[in-house]
Amino acid sequence: MIKKLAGVMLYVDSQEESVKFWKETLGFTVVSEEELPEGYKAVEVAPDSRSETTVTIFDKAFIKKYSPELHIGTPSLMFETDDAGALYEEMKARGVTVGEMTEMDGSKVFNFKDAEDNYFAVSEADRT
Template identity: 50%
Template sequence: MIHKVGQVMLYVNDQDKAVDFWTEKVGFTVKAEEDNGQGMRWIEVAPTKEAETSIILHNKEFVAKMSPGLNLGTPSLMFFTDQFDELYSGLSNKKVTIGEIVDMPGGRVFNFADHEENYFAVMERK
């Protein structure tokens, strides 16, 4: 029986720039990095080392060659934060593309984009 989401695969064009974005701009940490020596490299990033769910950054071009037909689109991810205003300001100060704050029934929400224009959302959770 499934009891949690472990990893989310994110296929990117430039893994190094993706790592920089998630660590330097968003504040995530690198939990692990693997390279099989044959072109298959992946980097695991998460909000903290202890986080139960992480994002795996894969090379989109390599995965497309290995698994033709695989959906390489960006997953629609919603992150939660209890430091909503600080995160919004911090991303804005780091020149990250961010959307307007929207009031939703579950709380305030905004979206942000990475360097490849993949969009993600953040919801305030108190």
């Protein structure tokens, strides 16, 4: 039986730039780095070391070569925060392109763009 989503794989054109964005711009932690064939690597990042779900960043060139059957499109990810307003302002101050803050089912929601023009969403946690 499946118990939870442990991680997401993100395939990017520039792994170095992507890791830099998640780590330096968003403040994520590098959980692990795994050496792969031909000098490629897999870099696992997460909001912090206690996160249940991680994002592992792979170079698209590696995936195309070693797993050509995989779909390399960007997944639609929804992150959660306790204070969407504060995170929204913090991201804007760090130069992150953010979409308009909206409400969905009573929660504040916005999207943001990474270094490769992929969009991801953030929703405020239900405080009830």
